[in-house]
Amino acid sequence: MSVDFGLALVESHPKTERLNQWLEDLDATLPGLAGHFKSLWMTDHLFWNDLYAYEAWTVLSFLAGRFKQFDVGPMVLGQNYRNPALLAKMAATLQVFSEGRYIMGIGAGWKEDEYRAYDWKLEPAKVRLEQLEDTCEIFLRMWNEPGKVTYHGKHYQIVDAILEPKPQPRPILCIGVMGERAHRIAAKYGDWYNTPDAPIAAYQQRLGWLNQACEDIGRDPGSIRKTWFGRVAVGRTEAEALQVGLSRAHQRWTPENAFVGTPAQIVEQMGAHVAAGCSYFMIDVVGFPDAERLAMVTEEIIPQVRG
Numbered sequence: 001m002s003v004d005f006g007l008a009l010v011e012s013h014p015k016t017e018r019l020n021q022w023l024e025d026l027d028a029t030l031p032g033l034a035g036h037f038k039s040l041w042m043t044d045h046l047f048w049n050d051l052y053a054y055e056a057w058t059v060l061s062f063l064a065g066r067f068k069q070f071d072v073g074p075m076v077l078g079q080n081y082r083n084p085a086l087l088a089k090m091a092a093t094l095q096v097f098s099e100g101r102y103i104m105g106i107g108a109g110w111k112e113d114e115y116r117a118y119d120w121k122l123e124p125a126k127v128r129l130e131q132l133e134d135t136c137e138i139f140l141r142m143w144n145e146p147g148k149v150t151y152h153g154k155h156y157q158i159v160d161a162i163l164e165p166k167p168q169p170r171p172i173l174c175i176g177v178m179g180e181r182a183h184r185i186a187a188k189y190g191d192w193y194n195t196p197d198a199p200i201a202a203y204q205q206r207l208g209w210l211n212q213a214c215e216d217i218g219r220d221p222g223s224i225r226k227t228w229f230g231r232v233a234v235g236r237t238e239a240e241a242l243q244v245g246l247s248r249a250h251q252r253w254t255p256e257n258a259f260v261g262t263p264a265q266i267v268e269q270m271g272a273h274v275a276a277g278c279s280y281f282m283i284d285v286v287g288f289p290d291a292e293r294l295a296m297v298t299e300e301i302i303p304q305v306r307g
Helices: 021-033 056-066 084-097 112-117 125-144 183-189 200-217 238-245 263-276 291-306
Strands: 004-009 039-042 071-074 103-107 149-152 157-161 172-176 192-196 225-234 259-261 278-285
Touching (some): 021 291, 125 157, 125 172, 192 200, 238 259
Parallel strands (some): 004 039, 192 225
């Protein structure tokens, strides 16, 4: 399988005098990235410290219409930020209007301060994973089953729910997880599997959990596409790259949680992930939209990893 790349667009941005600065950067930059990146991804958070933040679903719908060169998807939606049946309908609608370019990324949810601030109940991890399983069931049943659909899960139910028109093809379902127990859900429902911010040792361990979960249910692990989401901090020297990784005031990216180094070093790091089974990297290029950093990614890293 060929190796593909997606560009991750994080939800949080420094405050500037021009409210549309982020959009202006996208308009100026994204047309030149078609062919290097196959897709655009939006993280799903409502705020991050005191930075500006944009709501993921609204942005994805906008991106799908404005930049038709790319697939679009969330990395990943928190399953209980939105009603799962309504979300299945929203995804089906965007799949129709984007002519099949939507990918459904979904996870269990985790960011406690957002739950408190927006008056959602943060359930224990076990319950959130059960909710995620219900959500996946509702997605697949509403996308695939004809007529009225009924499902009674542990936490979410639908009764005589109608979803028309059916999405053709139905959206790819990408399950984003980290913990060992959560990999059973990815094995059961995922067309794609994603895990974030994992250096090679952690990535190999998590793939081992996925493979074991597949074995337990009799599924071929090769039927699931393995992907990786995270940050790329690139520089002309290793010292410069390390400095870039620490440049965001609210987040720190190091070789322990990101690809950090010169282009040649990052090619080597990504190559280890490809050897482990990864065939899709959704990357947040630290410093975006800096032209020099993007050029190192598009001209030196992506062609070498694909080759």
